[in-house]
Amino acid sequence: xxxxxxxxxTSVVRLRREGGxxxxxxxxxxxxxxxxxxxxxxxxxxxRLLSCAEAEAGLEEGPGADRRRFCLSVEDAxxxxxxxxxxxxxxxxxxxxxxxxxxxxxxxxxxxx
Amino acid sequence: xxxxxxxxxxSFLPPYLLERLASSxxxxxxxxxxQTLLADGRxxxxxxxxxxxxxxxxxxxxxxxxxxxxxxxxxxxxxVRREGQGESGDPAVDEAYQxxxxxxxxxxxxxxxxxxxxxxxxxxxxxxxxxxxxxAFWDGRQMxxxxxxxxLFNRFTIAPDIIAHELTHGVIQHEAALAYAGQxxxxxxxxxxxxxxxxxQRELGQSVDQADWLIGKGLFTERVAGRALRSMARxxxxxxxxLLGRDPQPDHMEAFVVTEADHGGxxxxxxxxxxxxxxxxxxxxxxxxxxxxRIWYDTLVDRRLNQDSDFVTFAALTHDxxxxxxxxxxxxxxxxxxxxxxxGVSP
Numbered sequence: 001x002x003x004x005x006x007x008x009x010t011s012v013v014r015l016r017r018e019g020g021x022x023x024x025x026x027x028x029x030x031x032x033x034x035x036x037x038x039x040x041x042x043x044x045x046x047x048r049l050l051s052c053a054e055a056e057a058g059l060e061e062g063p064g065a066d067r068r069r070f071c072l073s074v075e076d077a078x079x080x081x082x083x084x085x086x087x088x089x090x091x092x093x094x095x096x097x098x099x100x101x102x103x104x105x106x107x108x109x110x111x112x113x
Numbered sequence: 114x115x116x117x118x119x120x121x122x123x124s125f126l127p128p129y130l131l132e133r134l135a136s137s138x139x140x141x142x143x144x145x146x147x148q149t150l151l152a153d154g155r156x157x158x159x160x161x162x163x164x165x166x167x168x169x170x171x172x173x174x175x176x177x178x179x180x181x182x183x184x185x186x187x188x189x190x191x192x193v194r195r196e197g198q199g200e201s202g203d204p205a206v207d208e209a210y211q212x213x214x215x216x217x218x219x220x221x222x223x224x225x226x227x228x229x230x231x232x233x234x235x236x237x238x239x240x241x242x243x244x245x246x247x248x249a250f251w252d253g254r255q256m257x258x259x260x261x262x263x264x265l266f267n268r269f270t271i272a273p274d275i276i277a278h279e280l281t282h283g284v285i286q287h288e289a290a291l292a293y294a295g296q297x298x299x300x301x302x303x304x305x306x307x308x309x310x311x312x313x314q315r316e317l318g319q320s321v322d323q324a325d326w327l328i329g330k331g332l333f334t335e336r337v338a339g340r341a342l343r344s345m346a347r348x349x350x351x352x353x354x355x356l357l358g359r360d361p362q363p364d365h366m367e368a369f370v371v372t373e374a375d376h377g378g379x380x381x382x383x384x385x386x387x388x389x390x391x392x393x394x395x396x397x398x399x400x401x402x403x404x405x406x407r408i409w410y411d412t413l414v415d416r417r418l419n420q421d422s423d424f425v426t427f428a429a430l431t432h433d434x435x436x437x438x439x440x441x442x443x444x445x446x447x448x449x450x451x452x453x454x455x456x457g458v459s460p
Contacts, residue, residue: 020248021275022329022342023380026358063253065282065293065301090186 002083004050007043010077011035013050015100017089019068030071031103049096050074056091070100165254169196169233175217176228176235179209182242182257189255190239205240205270209258212276212312213238219277219312220284223402224410229283236280240270249275251282264334265356271331273316274309275342278328281305289418296423298379303386307409310345311402321394321401327351345391348384364388366424366457385456386424393431393452397445404445408435428453 007013016030035043050072068089074082089097169176175196181203182190194201194210201207213236220226228234237255246259249269256279258269269275282305285291291301306328314324328351329342339352339360348362362384363369369385372378394405411434412418418430432449439445453459 018374019376021250021269021278021380023361023375023378024357025361026354026356028374063286064251065305066248066250066279067252068248068250 003054004047004074004083004085007035007047007074009036009043011043012075012077012079013046014071014073014075015096015103016071017068017100018071019066019089021066031100033099033103045095046099049093049099050085052093053087053091053096054085057085057087062088070097072096165237166235168235169228172227172233173221175214175221176233177210177213177217178235178237179206179213180237180239181206182239184241184244184260186243186246188239188242188252188257189237190241203240205258205260205268208268208270208273209238209240209256209276212270212273213256213280215273215316216277216280216308216312219308219315219402223315223406226284226410229280230287234283234287238276240268249279251279251286253286256280256283261332261334265337266332267334269332272329274306274313275329275332276309277312278305278309281308284308285413288414289422290420291418291422292420293376293379295377295379296382297421298376299382300386300422300424300427302379302383303390304409304413306343306345306383306387307390307406311406315400315402319400321398324401326391343380343384343387345387348388362387364456385458386427389428389452389456389458392455393448396448396451404439405448408438408445408449411438424458428458432459 005011013033013035014030015033016028018028033046035046038046053070053072069086070089070092071084071086073084076082166178167176177194177196178189178192179194179201180188180190181193182188193203193206217228217236220228228236238258239255240258240260242257242259244260245262247262247266249256249258251257256276258276258279260268282301285301285304291297291304293301309328310324310326317324326346327341327344330340332342333339333352337352337357338354339357341351343360343362344351348364349360351360351362353359361370361381363382364384365388366385370378370381372381375381390405390409393408394401397404408431412427412430415430415434418427422430432446432453435443435446435449450459
């Protein structure tokens, strides 16, 4: 596990929530944050939240079923994935979930069902 | 959103996101978002953090404990109703209590199983988990139910088959412990739907042709274009909604979905064994929990069912269990063989 790369104005952060008692394709689409559209302070805050999620991800995922989890990734301007992480919902910082809640749902015709 | 909460949100949200929220979010969504902003991570639940209370030493009698998280994400929360106590007046608490009881009764009265571990394990549930939390899950020791957001989802205790679904995850954990990924995960999910549906059918006294074979009926609000989370009779037809998308479940191996999402499609490809069970039950008629359910339960507790068992292995075991219990030339064995053939699992 490694820390996320520094976020630059060309970085793209993708956040996807999946799992739960059913799979809803519309709710499981990745959501996108284009760092060019946020301030430097906001990028720093987002990086800090991703780092917090990474730190918690070291904990072993607990047993159970129908739990939700978040898939987080950072891409560069060319779309290359520089960093990725899957983490249990309950370990994601609430403020990062809020970023996810408000981020653009731009992947309506791509990805998994 | 009030001016106060807007200013709070603006302190860290990018302007374009605020604009999007302001233009597209309903008043309730905005309030939900505000509450999320105020949420305190200190209260968030951790797996396996719950100490189980004393179970039931008397076979045939459950030991239920229903707690309220009081809109926080803490487990197990405050104990509201325990075994033998009267109604609390809180619908979510009382629905959970009733649902756990109905599930216990199915497993005990039909399959002679004494709770989750067949040794009287306490049935622990928490309701009112989180604020506007739209999910239910099994955390390895207890069941957890959110209230829903009121926009797309009602409270998750409203559907007794969902309560039974979550409890059955516990039963599986104490038996084959089917790995929660790929085909074994889809079998895990399917078994929970099967026994969830059987609990609901039995409580309603329904025969196979009276049952609707829906999972999670009542969970959606009126704003959702859908009937339920899943359909065992017609996988892939439960909902088709602008926000939720379209029910992705296949009903045949030809449409098996290969994906990394959803732990390898555990809630997607479960449509195939779900439909196989439906076909077997319909072929046998009567009450589904009596013969089809018996065969599936025999297989659930069969030592030959492993953590990594796939659809073909499970199908073979159900067929073998049908032959053992009812005879090689029995209607039951024929129905099982035909059910798996029709969904493309068996040749």
